Amino acid sequence: MNKIIKYVLLDIIKSKIIIAYTVFLLLLSIGLFNLGGSPDKGILSLLNLVLLTVPLISIVFATTHFYNSYEFIELMVAQPINRKKIFMSEYLGVAFSLSAAFIVGVGIPVIIFSSGLTGFYLVLTGVFITFIFVAMAFLASVITRDKAKGIGIALLLWFYFALIYDGIVLFILYAFSDYPLEYATLAMTALNPIDLGRIIVLLNLDVSALMGYTGALYKSIFGSVWGMATAFGLLLLWVLIPVLSSRRIFARRDL
Amino acid sequence: MKNPNKQIFLLAHILALILWGQTAFGNTLKVCKTCTYTSVKQAVQKAKPGDTVLIDGGTYQESGIEINKPLRLIGQNNPVIDSNYKGQILTITVDDVTVQGLTLKNIATSYIRDDAAIRVFRASNVRILNNTILNTYYGIYLQNSEKITIKDNVVKGENDGKTESALGNAIHLYYTDEVEISGNNVQGHRDGIYLEVVKNSKVHRNTSRNNQRYGLHFMFSNGNTYTYNVFRHNGAGVAVMYTDDVRMEHNTFEDNWGAAAYGLLLKDIRDSVIRNNIFRRNTTAIYMESSSRLDIKNNDFERNGWAIKLMTTCVDDTFRLNNFTGNSFDVSTNGTSQLNHFEKNYWEKYTGYDLDKNGVGDVPYRPVSLYAMLVERVPPSVMLMRSFMVDLLDNMEKVLPSIIPENLVDEKPLMKRVKHDNDKEFAQVLRQTTSAAGRER
Numbered sequence: 001m002n003k004i005i006k007y008v009l010l011d012i013i014k015s016k017i018i019i020a021y022t023v024f025l026l027l028l029s030i031g032l033f034n035l036g037g038s039p040d041k042g043i044l045s046l047l048n049l050v051l052l053t054v055p056l057i058s059i060v061f062a063t064t065h066f067y068n069s070y071e072f073i074e075l076m077v078a079q080p081i082n083r084k085k086i087f088m089s090e091y092l093g094v095a096f097s098l099s100a101a102f103i104v105g106v107g108i109p110v111i112i113f114s115s116g117l118t119g120f121y122l123v124l125t126g127v128f129i130t131f132i133f134v135a136m137a138f139l140a141s142v143i144t145r146d147k148a149k150g151i152g153i154a155l156l157l158w159f160y161f162a163l164i165y166d167g168i169v170l171f172i173l174y175a176f177s178d179y180p181l182e183y184a185t186l187a188m189t190a191l192n193p194i195d196l197g198r199i200i201v202l203l204n205l206d207v208s209a210l211m212g213y214t215g216a217l218y219k220s221i222f223g224s225v226w227g228m229a230t231a232f233g234l235l236l237l238w239v240l241i242p243v244l245s246s247r248r249i250f251a252r253r254d255l
Numbered sequence: 256m257k258n259p260n261k262q263i264f265l266l267a268h269i270l271a272l273i274l275w276g277q278t279a280f281g282n283t284l285k286v287c288k289t290c291t292y293t294s295v296k297q298a299v300q301k302a303k304p305g306d307t308v309l310i311d312g313g314t315y316q317e318s319g320i321e322i323n324k325p326l327r328l329i330g331q332n333n334p335v336i337d338s339n340y341k342g343q344i345l346t347i348t349v350d351d352v353t354v355q356g357l358t359l360k361n362i363a364t365s366y367i368r369d370d371a372a373i374r375v376f377r378a379s380n381v382r383i384l385n386n387t388i389l390n391t392y393y394g395i396y397l398q399n400s401e402k403i404t405i406k407d408n409v410v411k412g413e414n415d416g417k418t419e420s421a422l423g424n425a426i427h428l429y430y431t432d433e434v435e436i437s438g439n440n441v442q443g444h445r446d447g448i449y450l451e452v453v454k455n456s457k458v459h460r461n462t463s464r465n466n467q468r469y470g471l472h473f474m475f476s477n478g479n480t481y482t483y484n485v486f487r488h489n490g491a492g493v494a495v496m497y498t499d500d501v502r503m504e505h506n507t508f509e510d511n512w513g514a515a516a517y518g519l520l521l522k523d524i525r526d527s528v529i530r531n532n533i534f535r536r537n538t539t540a541i542y543m544e545s546s547s548r549l550d551i552k553n554n555d556f557e558r559n560g561w562a563i564k565l566m567t568t569c570v571d572d573t574f575r576l577n578n579f580t581g582n583s584f585d586v587s588t589n590g591t592s593q594l595n596h597f598e599k600n601y602w603e604k605y606t607g608y609d610l611d612k613n614g615v616g617d618v619p620y621r622p623v624s625l626y627a628m629l630v631e632r633v634p635p636s637v638m639l640m641r642s643f644m645v646d647l648l649d650n651m652e653k654v655l656p657s658i659i660p661e662n663l664v665d666e667k668p669l670m671k672r673v674k675h676d677n678d679k680e681f682a683q684v685l686r687q688t689t690s691a692a693g694r695e696r
Contacts, residue, residue, distance in 0.1 A: 038581075041581075044641070047641065048641065048643065048646075163647075166639055166642045166644035166645070169639060170629075170639060170644065170645075174633055174636075177633040181633075182635055184635075185636075195638070195642070198640075198641060199638065202641060214634055214638060215637055218638070
């Protein structure tokens with residue numbers, strides 16, 4: 001398995017896209033920190049970046065990578081290697097390389113400009129988001145053999161989680177505003193990894209406005225170490241569910 | 256040559272004599288462990304009007320000392336009067352009393368009598384100076400009195416694990432006029448300074464912090480001035496209600512944090528002035544309800560959740576030359592009708608331009624965002640804060656305003672932060688705005 005991961009990593013690095021991604025993140029983060037004035041503001045701007053571009057790039061890159069390495073996968077499948085192992089190596093190879101790019105591109109500026117718990121949460125959230133969206137990309141890729149269709153599904157997933165979902169939530173909150181919705185919003189947050197990540201970072205940052213009743217509730221739930229562990233546990237669940245289901249599909253499918 | 260000097264010398268002597276005569280009018284009764292008087296109560300009972308009771312260092316286990324003749328109670332070497340939870344310590348029921356330099360402590364919660372360390376009842380010209388009051392139910396309680404000075408006292412309660420109703424106020428005034436409260440440090444009580452039906456009083460340079468409910472709380476108290484106070488980390492900030500003609504200047508409202516905390520809560524306040532204050536890290540810096548004809552000027556709003564929550568019941572309030580920086584929401588409101596004026600404030604979130612370089616932005620600024628309105632209407636929608644969707648909606652609303660109040664707008668937003676010190680630039684802007692306001696009238 002390690003050998004396959006190594007090959008996948010080498011392949012990705014050869015394509016140079018990952019290096020461009022790293023440089024892009026690095027320049028953007030340094031720029032935002034210098035522009036924002038206070039490190040808190042830099043973190044906030046970075047949060048928007050992490051929650052919007054990181055999922056998009058992860059999902060698009062991972063989908064195209066999967067389809068492009070289809071021949072390699074077919075070759076591997078012809079060898080006496082467990083299909084699940086092949087799949088997991090592909091997944092881990094892509095996820096590791098993208099996370100490494102993220103850690104270098106965002107993590108290093110964060111350590112330089114605003115090292116603290118908030119920065120740490122931001123980087124951790126970003127890494128989780130990368131893993132989650134690579135997993136979703138792989139899920140989209142194993143569902144269909146058609147590359148265009150696969151990329152379409154992947155983009156739709158990104159669009160759903162980054163934009164449409166919040167719109168739906170807003171609509172639900174507005175429509176049912178006469179009811180106590182605090183726990184409902186909590187549940188709805190858990191159903192979207194991007195929202196979950198945003199709230200984890202925000203609770204450490206822009207707390208004052210989040211207060212209110214809902215904010216206080218969030219704070220009481222996510223504020224403690226156990227709460228944070230639960231939140232990251234949920235994110236881990238968000239990684240595992242698509243990975244395991246796509247692995248299952250991949251293992252059983254006729255290639 | 257020598258004559259005038261000599262005359263002045265003589266005059267000074269006479270003057271000193273007169274002064275000395277006044278201060279030493281009456282005898283001095285000393286209280287200490289080895290003196291004639293070993294208890295304060297004894298000395299107070301024996302004293303004649305105008306006497307001075309000098310209390311020397313040591314701890315006196317006493318309570319229920321009633322002062323019903325003009326006296327000076329002065330502590331020397333930090334004497335402590337410990338009531339041992341047996342009721343009130345000093346009750347002043349007569350004019351011209353001074354209480355100075357004492358430490359009073361330990362008064363139990365008493366729901367019926369409202370026990371205080373010092374109670375002033377129907378008296379005037381009372382001076383309460385440099386006392387330390389520790390662990391009491393009420394600290395200083397004035398009622399139906401006038402011309403009182405409360406200066407440089409420290410009132411410290413213990414509110415850990417106590418409910419609001421089990422706590423009293425540090426300085427409590429009821430139907431008392433012409434009071435000067437200055438340089439006090441109050442903490443750990445229910446309200447730091449509480450004024451009810453108090454008129455023509457001054458509250459200066461006090462520090463009120465860590466109180467369970469409000470740092471400062473006043474109701475029906477017209478014509479008072481509050482300057483240079485610091486209100487920090489109180490459970491619900493500062494609340495002022497049903498009052499006209501208040502001046503609040505140079506105060507600092509800081510770290511009033513929590514779901515129901517406000518930097519400054521205004522309810523039914525009219526014809527008042529709020530200037531040169533600093534609001535920093537409050538959940539809501541100013542919450543305004545049914546408040547009209549207020550002049551809110553030269554204040555700094557920094558890193559608050561909401562800088563201003565302006566309910567539609569407010570009419571004719573003016574916001575000028577304020578700085579709004581780092582607030583999550585600058586202004587929020589609960590309806591579309593708006594009858595207040597915003598002019599020449601500095602908004603950090605302003606993105607307009609200034610072509611003629613006169614320091615005033617050419618595009619009007621609407622400080623209320625769609626999302627702020629939404630949060631006001633549906634509180635759980637705070638969960639979408641900083642979401643891309645929300646930014647998108649806000650920007651759409653900025654281009655085509657339909658939900659946010661049309662009239663809540665700063666037509667002349669400033670491009671640069673207002674400097675409130677006396678530099679020339681500021682004076683110029685000030686003059687311009689005042690002359691503009693004059694012309695409008």
